[in-house]
Amino acid sequence: MLKRATPPPFNVPGNFIIPEATSYPLTNGNVLYAINTDADALLKIDVYFPAGRIFQSQASIAALTMDMLFESTQKRTAIALAEAMDFFGAYTDFNVRSEWASVTLYTLNKHLQSVLPFFIELLTLPAFKQEELDILIAREIQDLKVALEKNSVLAQHEVARRQWGNGHPWGMVPSIENYQTVSRATIQEFFDQHYKLAEAQLFVAGNISEETIKILSDAFSVGQHTKNTMSIPKFKAEVNTGEFFLQRDDSLQAAIKVVRKHIPRTHPDYNDTQMLNLLLGGYFGSRLMDNLREEKGFTYGIGSSISDFSTGSEWSIGTEVKNSVKDEAVSEIFKEMKRLIDEEVDEEELSVARNYLLGQILRSLDGAYSQLRYAETVTLNDYSYELLYRGFERVKSITPKDIQLVAQKYLQSNDWLTVVCGSK
Amino acid sequence: MCSIPYFCSMINFTKFTLENGLRVVHHLDESTPLAVLNVLYDVGSRDEDPEKTGFAHLFEHLMFGGSINIEDYDEPLQLVGGENNAFTNNDVTNYYIQLPADNIETAFWLESDRMLSLAFSKESLDVQRNVVSEEFKQRYLNQPYGDVWLKLRPLAYTVHPYRWDTIGKELSHIENASLQDVKAFFKRYYAPNNAVLVISGNISLEKAKELCQKWFAPIPAANVPLRALTQEPIQTEARSLTITSKVPADAFYLAFHGVSRSDESYYIMDLLTNIMGLGESSRLYYSLVKERQLFSNFSCYHLGSFDEGLIIFSGKTMNGVSLQTAEEAVWNEIEKLKLEGCKEEELTKVKNKIESSHIYEMMSLLERSIALAFAEVQGNANTVNEELTHFNNVSREDIQKFAAAYLTKANSNTLYYQKAN
Numbered sequence: 012m013l014k015r016a017t018p019p020p021f022n023v024p025g026n027f028i029i030p031e032a033t034s035y036p037l038t039n040g041n042v043l044y045a046i047n048t049d050a051d052a053l054l055k056i057d058v059y060f061p062a063g064r065i066f067q068s069q070a071s072i073a074a075l076t077m078d079m080l081f082e083s084t085q086k087r088t089a090i091a092l093a094e095a096m097d098f099f100g101a102y103t104d105f106n107v108r109s110e111w112a113s114v115t116l117y118t119l120n121k122h123l124q125s126v127l128p129f130f131i132e133l134l135t136l137p138a139f140k141q142e143e144l145d146i147l148i149a150r151e152i153q154d155l156k157v158a159l160e161k162n163s164v165l166a167q168h169e170v171a172r173r174q175w176g177n178g179h180p181w182g183m184v185p186s187i188e189n190y191q192t193v194s195r196a197t198i199q200e201f202f203d204q205h206y207k208l209a210e211a212q213l214f215v216a217g218n219i220s221e222e223t224i225k226i227l228s229d230a231f232s233v234g235q236h237t238k239n240t241m242s243i244p245k246f247k248a249e250v251n252t253g254e255f256f257l258q259r260d261d262s263l264q265a266a267i268k269v270v271r272k273h274i275p276r277t278h279p280d281y282n283d284t285q286m287l288n289l290l291l292g293g294y295f296g297s298r299l300m301d302n303l304r305e306e307k308g309f310t311y312g313i314g315s316s317i318s319d320f321s322t323g324s325e326w327s328i329g330t331e332v333k334n335s336v337k338d339e340a341v342s343e344i345f346k347e348m349k350r351l352i353d354e355e356v357d358e359e360e361l362s363v364a365r366n367y368l369l370g371q372i373l374r375s376l377d378g379a380y381s382q383l384r385y386a387e388t389v390t391l392n393d394y395s396y397e398l399l400y401r402g403f404e405r406v407k408s409i410t411p412k413d414i415q416l417v418a419q420k421y422l423q424s425n426d427w428l429t430v431v432c433g434s435k
Numbered sequence: 436m437c438s439i440p441y442f443c444s445m446i447n448f449t450k451f452t453l454e455n456g457l458r459v460v461h462h463l464d465e466s467t468p469l470a471v472l473n474v475l476y477d478v479g480s481r482d483e484d485p486e487k488t489g490f491a492h493l494f495e496h497l498m499f500g501g502s503i504n505i506e507d508y509d510e511p512l513q514l515v516g517g518e519n520n521a522f523t524n525n526d527v528t529n530y531y532i533q534l535p536a537d538n539i540e541t542a543f544w545l546e547s548d549r550m551l552s553l554a555f556s557k558e559s560l561d562v563q564r565n566v567v568s569e570e571f572k573q574r575y576l577n578q579p580y581g582d583v584w585l586k587l588r589p590l591a592y593t594v595h596p597y598r599w600d601t602i603g604k605e606l607s608h609i610e611n612a613s614l615q616d617v618k619a620f621f622k623r624y625y626a627p628n629n630a631v632l633v634i635s636g637n638i639s640l641e642k643a644k645e646l647c648q649k650w651f652a653p654i655p656a657a658n659v660p661l662r663a664l665t666q667e668p669i670q671t672e673a674r675s676l677t678i679t680s681k682v683p684a685d686a687f688y689l690a691f692h693g694v695s696r697s698d699e700s701y702y703i704m705d706l707l708t709n710i711m712g713l714g715e716s717s718r719l720y721y722s723l724v725k726e727r728q729l730f731s732n733f734s735c736y737h738l739g740s741f742d743e744g745l746i747i748f749s750g751k752t753m754n755g756v757s758l759q760t761a762e763e764a765v766w767n768e769i770e771k772l773k774l775e776g777c778k779e780e781e782l783t784k785v786k787n788k789i790e791s792s793h794i795y796e797m798m799s800l801l802e803r804s805i806a807l808a809f810a811e812v813q814g815n816a817n818t819v820n821e822e823l824t825h826f827n828n829v830s831r832e833d834i835q836k837f838a839a840a841y842l843t844k845a846n847s848n849t850l851y852y853q854k855a856n
Binding site: 013015018022024081090094098117122149160162262264294295306331332363369374378 | 790
């Protein structure tokens with residue numbers, strides 16, 4: 012007789028191997044990092060520049076500079092360039108983060124040689140035409156107007172302003188007035204300083220033959236590579252906590268953000284706070300999700316996450332709730348924090364979170380593109396494989412007491428900033 | 436290196452059917468330590484009662500509220516390192532689990548129990564009604580342009596159940612759902628003979644068969660009603676609707692009836708929308724956004740529905756550009772395509788883009804599993820391996836003919852979304 016009420020036996024995933032990238036020196040002194048699999052016909056090439064938002068002296072400059080790379084070059088119009096790359100089925104993508112900015116090329120191996128010259132042209136020879144910049148800005152303003160209709164965006168902007176202050180690059184939020192004062196010269200200058208291909212960090216994943224490496228090495232060996240470190244400008248850190256309310260008439264839902272400045276990835280407490288975050292709001296089985304969605308039905312979802320930058324991280328809880336319950340929702344968030352401070356989590360709750368995270372680690376190591384992400388984390392952030400393995404081990408050994416200790420250190424309500432955007 | 440990507444991306448699979456009618460597709464991939472169990476139920480919002488819309492999707496939420504023998508669905512799965520999610524569209528409801536291959540039996544245990552019977556708890560229904568109401572607000576009401584599909588669908592469809600969105604026609608349908616409705620829906624549609632099960636990853640065929648026998652074979656088949664949807668009559672006259680709302684910019688939506696997923700012209704329709712609207716070098720993006728600056732963004736795509744779906748042209752206009760000017764410009768491009776067709780390079784370009792995006796998608800075990808389930812529920816899992824050939828066979832003439840037949844005024848539905856002053 013089949014026992015449907017009894018769960019089948021299972022194994023907890025535990026032995027993780029992070030395939031390390033192979034490094035290939037280029038003739039200009041730079042290095043190409045590669046994750047090779049024999050299966051995937053599609054190559055992913057990531058080029059990282061120290062061109063993130065930390066380097067901008069005016070809001071939106073980092074993002075606009077990146078956008079302008081996809082406009083005309085000194086040799087070709089934007090449409091001719093897009094057509095040339097599209098013709099070979101190539102896809103590009105980009106990401107402007109807090110510190111790094113990256114451009115990605117996806118191409119079939121068989122088209123690499125054809126596509127690469129266009130990709131290099133895009134990275135090195137932007138024309139920065141005034142007319143194209145004007146059009147881009149007009150479009151950005153239009154998109155911003157739509158975004159500013161959303162309570163979650165308004166709350167996020169308020170968080171950035173309060174968390175970092177107007178003098179900090181991360182506290183500079185997009186605004187229509189600001190867009191109208193962006194000049195071509197500022198973009199050109201940002202590009203000249205931060206987009207130097209010889210200094211870029213280069214990564215590739217896929218089915219990589221010697222031929223592939225040769226094609227890539229030839230294309231990326233431009234200029235003379237001198238340094239591999241990023242110098243991050245220092246700013247006076249403002250600490251802003253407390254609760255702030257933004258009024259928006261007729262809101263069906265209110266957006267809530269609860270955030271704090273947090274320790275860097277290399278800090279000894281960091282891994283423990285990742286587990287604490289998971290228990291609090293980091294996955295579907297978390298306390299916040301259980302309480303606000305599954306028990307009370309206040310929201311479609313609530314999440315908590317820690318996002319890293321080189322000198323620290325930001326811990327952020329976000330949700331959108333029925334407007335009438337916004338105050339109760341905020342107090343429930345702090346109540347859940349308090350509970351983690353006051354009481355140890357029980358073994359069972361911890362095992363679920365632990366095993367879930369171990370499964371997630373297993374998934375995060377599957378496939379060449381995922382493995383490339385680990386290689387990038389290690390290389391770009393002066394991190395090490397040893398620290399990664401130590402983090403994996405910590406997931407297995409952490410105890411309820413350890414979690415309570417970091418909860419007492421990092422979940423104190425007066426260290427957190429709360430922004431609510433909705434109707435009174 | 437593999438010189439024929441079509442061949443490289445071949446997905447090997449084995450099919451078998453259990454005695455209770457459950458169709459099973461097994462796909463072995465030994466290169467991964469993971470496995471996926473995907474259960475697709477052949478029921479979507481098109482199967483709903485017009486007075487009880489949003490039900491298929493609400494039901495998807497209830498599937499996580501505990502089953503007959505297992506109180507909590509998520510926790511036992513998280514305990515074995517797995518994760519899951521689900522989605523509902525107009526055609527189907529799909530549930531998937533990804534987990535370490537070693538622990539695949541946990542997925543069989545969980546999925547088979549909720550196929551056998553739900554717990555039907557009153558509390559779960561109360562909470563999920565609220566959650567879905569908040570989802571309705573977050574995604575459809577509390578967002579600029581969020582209600583577009585609630586307006587565009589009933590404009591384009593007069594009788595076919597595609598006339599309502601998966602979230603439902605209105606909040607009250609969800610708020611009024613009773614436990615009795617829930618039970619009836621389950622009984623009617625959640626049966627082995629109305630589902631496709633895909634097992635993929637590092638699981639042998641023998642193991643897959645053994646686990647299917649153990650967990651799914653004992654579930655009795657049900658009398659699933661034959662689908663008899665009212666087909667949409669051929670549209671003979673242009674329709675339009677103007678909405679005025681508190682939005683920052685005017686928006687323009689133009690929808691045409693296209694072909695069904697199983698129609699041989701489906702691939703033509705797909706390539707046509709790519710030529711018109713995929714990426715920066717597409718016709719409409721280039722001419723309407725970049726060159727003439729009438730729109731701040733523009734897209735052209737189709738909904739990929741199983742029954743005759745919609746082809747959509749849409750964009751937000753730039754400040755100062757009237758909807759009439761914008762509309763005229765879109766129609767000029769459509770007429771140009773009908774008159775001159777597309778260029779050979781344009782067609783090659785979109786075929787090449789489809790090849791690489793297909794290969795990209797099929798790199799993911801989960802995407803492969805879902806693709807197999809979708810293909811099988813429509814009659815043939817092997818469609819996933821035939822798609823690129825179908826795309827390759829499309830000619831310039833096909834594109835031009837399709838445009839002439841479908842992109843007509845009589846077949847058009849225009850939604851003018853105007854900002855309030």
